[in-house]
Amino acid sequence: DTGVSQDPRHKITKRGQNVTFRCDPISEHNRLYWYRQTLGQGPEFLTYFQNEAQLEKSRLLSDRFSAERPKGSFSTLEIQRTEQGDSAMYLCAGHGTLGNTIYFGEGSWLTVV
Amino acid sequence: GDSVTQMEGPVTLSEEAFLTINCTYTATGYPSLFWYVQYPGEGLQLLLKATKADDKGSNKGFEATYRKETTSFHLEKGSVQVSDSAVYFCALDNYGQNFVFGPGTRLSVLP
Numbered sequence: 001d002t003g004v005s006q007d008p009r010h011k012i013t014k015r016g017q018n019v020t021f022r023c024d025p026i027s028e029h030n031r032l033y034w035y036r037q038t039l040g041q042g043p044e045f046l047t048y049f050q051n052e053a054q055l056e057k058s059r060l061l062s063d064r065f066s067a068e069r070p071k072g073s074f075s076t077l078e079i080q081r082t083e084q085g086d087s088a089m090y091l092c093a094g095h096g097t098l099g100n101t102i103y104f105g106e107g108s109w110l111t112v113v
Numbered sequence: 114g115d116s117v118t119q120m121e122g123p124v125t126l127s128e129e130a131f132l133t134i135n136c137t138y139t140a141t142g143y144p145s146l147f148w149y150v151q152y153p154g155e156g157l158q159l160l161l162k163a164t165k166a167d168d169k170g171s172n173k174g175f176e177a178t179y180r181k182e183t184t185s186f187h188l189e190k191g192s193v194q195v196s197d198s199a200v201y202f203c204a205l206d207n208y209g210q211n212f213v214f215g216p217g218t219r220l221s222v223l224p
Binding site for chain 2: 002004006033035040041042043044045048056058091093100101102103104105106107
């Protein structure tokens with residue numbers, strides 16, 4: 001158990017709808033990452049937070065995507081006007097102050113139909 | 114930019130066979146190197162890591178040695194089990210930048 005939990009685990013939505021995913025890391029994870037993983041591929045970086053500050057965003061993160069970490073604890077990733085190409089697993093990972101390892105949650109599967 | 118290359122899968126082995134999954138990287142400086150494992154329908158789990166040249170990471174019978182001269186971090190296990198069937202990802206962390214992952218190598222171990 002990595003201590004990182006994600007919700008929901010699975011989401012099926014119609015094209016054009018908005019979806020939101022939530023990530024709850026443990027309190028020691030001052031840094032939080034979001035990755036996207038499609039079938040047969042490795043995780044692709046989307047964005048990361050240092051506490052509540054969003055420090056880096058990938059060019060994969062189009063303007064339909066927004067991520068927040070309002071109090072430096074949990075984080076949300078919202079996708080507006082979903083497209084079929086958004087179908088993927090969205091992974092959250094936490095990184096603590098000690099060591100340089102990131103710990104992943106179980107992921108949130110998104111299927112856009 | 115930084116990148117990680119892994120041998121293409123799938124790799125299919127019989128139980129108790131020797132496993133090698135090759136990983137090479139391109140990065141400036143001295144990144145930390147990792148192997149993560151992903152079982153079906155789950156997130157990634159850290160398998161082992163090495164933070165400097167010549168370090169050997171090991172866990173659950175798996176080993177990998179950080180070779181700076183060849184920019185490699187090959188994963189090995191002397192005797193695989195059916196339960197080792199999963200996808201294995203090599204990754205690097207270059208001092209606080211985002212982690213960069215390879216495409217993954219699927220391993221299937223047959224009884």
